[in-house]
Amino acid sequence: MNCTEAVEKLWQYLDRELDSDTVAEIERHLQECRDCFSKAEFERHLRLILRRSCGCEQAPPELRARLHRLLGMF
Ligand SMILES: [Zn+2]
Numbered sequence: 397m398n399c400t401e402a403v404e405k406l407w408q409y410l411d412r413e414l415d416s417d418t419v420a421e422i423e424r425h426l427q428e429c430r431d432c433f434s435k436a437e438f439e440r441h442l443r444l445i446l447r448r449s450c451g452c453e454q455a456p457p458e459l460r461a462r463l464h465r466l467l468g469m470f
Pocket residue numbers: 398399400402425429430431432433
């Protein structure tokens with residue numbers, strides 16, 4: 397799996413919508429790739445914060461875009 401594939405599947409991974417083979421592939425990639433690992437951690441934290449503050453799973457698209465720009469991600 398390369399970075400593009402990993403990032404494309406990241407949301408599904410966090411939503412646990414993938415089969416166990418794909419999950420294993422992503423986890424292997426995250427262990428080897430710091431870049432994708434920090435993206436995954438960022439998304440995970442973002443979700444935790446959102447769940448705590450407003451009970452929703454996903455940030456509004458414009459907020460997500462702003463945060464990603466801010467962090468130079470995606
Ligand atoms: Zn990567």
